[in-house]
Amino acid sequence: xxxxxxxxxxxxxxxxxxxxxxxxxxxxxxxxxxxxxxxxxxxxxxxxxxxxxxxxxxxxxxxxxxxxxxxxxxxxxxxxxxxxxxxxxxxxxxxxxxxxxxxxxxxxxxxxxxxxxxxxxxxxxxxxxxxxxxxxxxxxxxxxxxxxxxxxxxxxxxxxxxxxxxxxxxxxxxxxxxxxxxxxxxxxxxxxxxxxxxxxxxxxxxxxxxxxxxxxxxxxxxxxxxxxxxxxxxxxxxxxxxxxxxxxxxxxxxxxxxxxxxxxxxxxxxxxxxxxxxxxxxxxxxxxxxxxxxxxxxxxxxxxxxxxxxxxxxxxxxxxxxxxxxxxxxxxxxxxxxxxxxxxxxxxxxxxxxxxxxxxxxxxxxxxxxxxxxxx
Amino acid sequence: xxxxxxxxxxxxxxxxxxxxxxxxxxxxxxxxxxxxxxxxxxxxxxxxxxxxxxxxxxxxxxxxxxxxxxxxxxxxxxxxxxxxxxxxxxxxxxxxxxxxxxxxxxxxxxxxxxxxxxxxxxxxxxxxxxxxxxxxxxxxxxxxxxxxxxxxxxxxxxxxxxxxxxxxxxxxxxxxxxxxxxxxxxxxxxxxxxxxxxxxxxxxxxxxxxxxxxxxxxxxxxxxxxxxxxxxxxxxxxxx
Numbered sequence: 001x002x003x004x005x006x007x008x009x010x011x012x013x014x015x016x017x018x019x020x021x022x023x024x025x026x027x028x029x030x031x032x033x034x035x036x037x038x039x040x041x042x043x044x045x046x047x048x049x050x051x052x053x054x055x056x057x058x059x060x061x062x063x064x065x066x067x068x069x070x071x072x073x074x075x076x077x078x079x080x081x082x083x084x085x086x087x088x089x090x091x092x093x094x095x096x097x098x099x100x101x102x103x104x105x106x107x108x109x110x111x112x113x114x115x116x117x118x119x120x121x122x123x124x125x126x127x128x129x130x131x132x133x134x135x136x137x138x139x140x141x142x143x144x145x146x147x148x149x150x151x152x153x154x155x156x157x158x159x160x161x162x163x164x165x166x167x168x169x170x171x172x173x174x175x176x177x178x179x180x181x182x183x184x185x186x187x188x189x190x191x192x193x194x195x196x197x198x199x200x201x202x203x204x205x206x207x208x209x210x211x212x213x214x215x216x217x218x219x220x221x222x223x224x225x226x227x228x229x230x231x232x233x234x235x236x237x238x239x240x241x242x243x244x245x246x247x248x249x250x251x252x253x254x255x256x257x258x259x260x261x262x263x264x265x266x267x268x269x270x271x272x273x274x275x276x277x278x279x280x281x282x283x284x285x286x287x288x289x290x291x292x293x294x295x296x297x298x299x300x301x302x303x304x305x306x307x308x309x310x311x312x313x314x315x316x317x318x319x320x321x322x323x324x325x326x327x328x329x330x331x332x333x334x335x336x337x338x339x340x341x342x343x344x345x346x347x348x349x350x351x352x353x354x355x356x357x358x359x360x361x362x363x364x365x366x367x368x369x370x371x372x373x374x375x376x
Numbered sequence: 377x378x379x380x381x382x383x384x385x386x387x388x389x390x391x392x393x394x395x396x397x398x399x400x401x402x403x404x405x406x407x408x409x410x411x412x413x414x415x416x417x418x419x420x421x422x423x424x425x426x427x428x429x430x431x432x433x434x435x436x437x438x439x440x441x442x443x444x445x446x447x448x449x450x451x452x453x454x455x456x457x458x459x460x461x462x463x464x465x466x467x468x469x470x471x472x473x474x475x476x477x478x479x480x481x482x483x484x485x486x487x488x489x490x491x492x493x494x495x496x497x498x499x500x501x502x503x504x505x506x507x508x509x510x511x512x513x514x515x516x517x518x519x520x521x522x523x524x525x526x527x528x529x530x531x532x533x534x535x536x537x538x539x540x541x542x543x544x545x546x547x548x549x550x551x552x553x554x555x556x557x558x559x560x561x562x563x564x565x566x567x568x569x570x571x572x573x574x575x576x577x578x579x580x581x582x583x584x585x586x587x588x589x590x591x592x593x594x595x596x597x598x599x600x601x602x603x604x605x606x607x608x609x610x611x612x613x614x615x616x
Contacts, residue, residue, distance in 0.1 A: 001482075001489035001498075008477035289473040292434060293538075294462025295490045296455065372434045 002299060006306035009279055020275040024315020024351060025322065027268025031261050032323035032347050036337025038248075038257040043338065044178040045247050046240030048112065048185065051177075052092075052121040054208035055217040057239045058224065059232050064250075065243040067110060067181055069094040069205035076231055077207045083223050085215035090118045091204040093193045096183060100162040101153030108183040109152070111163060113193025120208040123187040129157055129172030136189045143172040147334050148184035164196045178334055180247055209233075265354055272358035276308055280362035284369060292371035300366045304359050312355035316348045323347075379446075380407035381464075381541045381574050382431065387440035389426055389597075400426045401437070402597040408542060410572040413565055413587055415579055418594035425546075427594065428578050432465050432544045433457050445541075462490055466535030468545040472527045474519040480506055480530045481515045487537035505533040509563060525556030532563060543567065543575045549584055561587045 060070035093113030248254025549557035
């Protein structure tokens with residue numbers, strides 16, 4: 001019966017109901033999009049680390065993020081190979097460069113150079129063109145992500161552009177390798193990348209290490225660090241976290257997203273609390289009757305909380321539907337919210353908690369209901 | 377001698393404390409008998425509303441003792457008092473105070489739900505109660521679709537849902553025209569007669585005196601002896 005009363009209370013005033021749902025949906029959408037963007041940023045920042053297939057990354061000291069590499073001498077790779085537990089150690093070049101589009105517009109890019117025979121760090125998610133190894137083996141071949149094809153002035157495979165005044169031909173497209181820095185990744189062979197930046201033959205950015213079976217990455221990392229000075233040996237997870245921390249915390253980007261999410265929650269609480277409180281005030285005489293008839297206060301609390309939760313369910317459903325549409329229509333953009341099922345579930349739970357929190361004011365009001373007042 | 381359903385002795389009630397306290401009830405003794413229609417009348421400020429609050433256990437007296445079916449209610453806490461009201465009292469309010477978004481049936485079902493009656497059983501019982509007050513044809517109507525007299529009947533049906541021994545009505549005819557007021561009082565009188573309930577009515581309406589078995593006049597917080605007005609006929613009802 002309380003659920004029926006709660007539902008009828010909710011829908012009795014259509015305008016108020018619409019305001020309530022709009023408020024909850026707005027809050028849900030804002031939370032979903034902000035958290036979805038945050039999740040996308042987290043994944044985007046570390047995407048080349050997450051998909052490189054390396055257990056360990058040897059970096060120059062103090063590298064704050066994978067995209068902000070400091071040159072490392074390739075001899076580190078040979079040193080690494082002599083350490084027990086290392087199955088493979090491969091060079092990985094990463095350098096910012098300028099790409100000149102066919103129309104003359106210059107665009108900053110991140111060039112990643114890998115040996116075509118490499119087993120780690122290759123462009124992943126190839127969707128057009130030959131295999132990654134074949135693409136990198138082509139003399140002027142390069143691979144870009146098709147999300148950025150327009151941005152880089154590429155319409156189809158085979159078109160050419162210049163990077164640092166060197167010609168490259170796009171021979172393969174990946175799908176979904178986003179960049180957080182807005183400088184798209186361009187994959188090419190290590191030798192070509194070195195020549196583009198006039199780097200010495202022994203300059204690289206990272207050494208990617210695969211740990212032999214039966215060895216723990218952390219233990220091998222310690223052995224490598226003990227063997228080499230002036231470098232850091234990080235697990236893939238550590239480098240990913242360091243990169244995420246740098247971009248999201250030290251730049252304030254993540255704090256902005258998180259604070260927007262909290263603000264969305266607050267807005268939702270205020271809107272739901274206000275409409276719920278108004279509804280409760282309207283029903284006070286009837287609630288007083290229930291108290292007079294001998295109904296316990298918990299009966300009234302149930303009505304109010306159920307009213308809040310019902311509003312939350314419908315508001316969250318509308319919000320999630322809008323979020324789903326946004327996710328679908330932005331999936332091919334360079335920046336798009338990611339809302340996996342667990343996050344959607346979390347948003348619904350947060351919305352429910354928000355609505356229940358919003359009912360506290362109304363419950364406080366109902367606590368003061370005096371059954372005597374209905375006689376006046 | 378007939379045993380009272382409710383017996384109150386030495387009821388005193390003050391509003392406020394200390395030197396500024398106002399005593400609104402002064403040593404009231406009252407017995408409420410099964411099957412009677414008891415009217416509480418008096419001028420504004422005489423204490424009749426406070427008395428009915430206390431009799432209905434909506435308000436604790438400053439002093440005095442009430443027993444229901446021989447059991448004292450003095451030491452009951454708020455929760456037990458609520459249970460007591462649920463089990464023994466039915467209330468009919470001047471403004472009806474029906475849930476506007478619930479149908480007549482659902483309004484009655486709320487009272488049954490408070491008693492823990494299962495939903496389907498409650499619906500059947502609500503229909504029976506509405507039928508018993510002459511609203512069998514309006515069971516699915518919302519309060520906004522009912523006349524004032526019909527709303528009053530829904531309120532009566534709701535008050536009867538828990539099958540209480542005592543019905544307390546606050547100015548039940550104040551908002552009704554003569555015809556509907558008469559019908560409401562006939563219904564309450566029949567409920568008292570036929571089911572041995574006591575009906576306690578606070579009223580200013582002299583038209584309904586004819587339905588009372590007893591009329592208690594309150595003045596300045598005391599029950600006073602007052603001869604019946606010549607224009608009103610008392611005792612038409614009988615507490616059998």
